[in-house]
Amino acid sequence: EIVLTQSPGTLSLSPGERATLSCRASQTVSSSYLAWYQQKPGQAPRLLIYGASTRATGIPDRFSGSGSGTDFTLTISRLEPEDFAVYYCQQYDNSRYTFGRGTKLEIK
Amino acid sequence: EEQLVQSGAEVKKPGESLKISCKGSGYIFTDYWIGWVRQMPGKGLEWMGLIYLGDSDTRYSPSFQGQVTFSADKSIGTAYLQWSSLKASDSAMYYCARPQGEGDAFEIWGQGTMVTVSS
Numbered sequence: 514e515i516v517l518t519q520s521p522g523t524l525s526l527s528p529g530e531r532a533t534l535s536c537r538a539s540q541t542v543s544s545s546y547l548a549w550y551q552q553k554p555g556q557a558p559r560l561l562i563y564g565a566s567t568r569a570t571g572i573p574d575r576f577s578g579s580g581s582g583t584d585f586t587l588t589i590s591r592l593e594p595e596d597f598a599v600y601y602c603q604q605y606d607n608s609r610y611t612f613g614r615g616t617k618l619e620i621k
Numbered sequence: 622e623e624q625l626v627q628s629g630a631e632v633k634k635p636g637e638s639l640k641i642s643c644k645g646s647g648y649i650f651t652d653y654w655i656g657w658v659r660q661m662p663g664k665g666l667e668w669m670g671l672i673y674l675g676d677s678d679t680r681y682s683p684s685f686q687g688q689v690t691f692s693a694d695k696s697i698g699t700a701y702l703q704w705s706s707l708k709a710s711d712s713a714m715y716y717c718a719r720p721q722g723e724g725d726a727f728e729i730w731g732q733g734t735m736v737t738v739s740s
Contacts (some may be wrong), residue, residue: 546725614665
């Protein structure tokens with residue numbers, strides 16, 4: 514089973530700053546099957562990025578995804594107040610999905 | 622509008638059985654998989670498995686194999702998650718979610734069903 518390790522566990526930043534979230538896989542992941550989600554308290558997760566770098570419908574262009582192989586990154590170029598949430602990466606391989614443990618993005 | 626609507630919150634006792642549902646609307650049910658995701662209180666997301674609405678083909682996470690059962694009624698576009706004997710450790714929020722295809726990201730999510738198991 515592929516394990517996804519997200520870092521940092523918590524990221525404290527201010528609105529307007531740039532956020533860089535990391536997702537590292539224990540084995541090579543197909544970029545086609547790497548996704549990022551945002552979850553706010555009391556809400557279901559929301560798909561942000563799929564295929565490692567493609568924004569889902571309605572996602573602002575301040576969100577971008579990059580990476581390949583075992584290292585993937587979610588970047589939020591200029592944080593808005595509504596961006597403070599928990600972010601999860603997810604992968605699919607060999608008929609199984611796994612999620613990372615999440616990065617909490619909090620207001621500094 | 623494509624959406625998934627889940628059944629309401631449940632409070633059960635240990636040892637009881639339970640079946641929760643996830644109903645799709647706004648799309649052709651039988652063309653898609655439905656995934657189930659557990660989120661224990663204050664914790665992260667755990668993939669439980671998938672069921673294909675067209676023929677009820679299933680994929681189970683090894684962590685949940687034998688612990689839960691997926692089923693579906695394609696005539697009404699509904700997927701189900703079932704326990705035969707609940708434990709306190711099954712207390713969690715359960716989400717259903719729909720990928721575009723097997724392996725794809727979960728583009729549509731249900732609102733979640735909170736399950737509480739307590740004596």
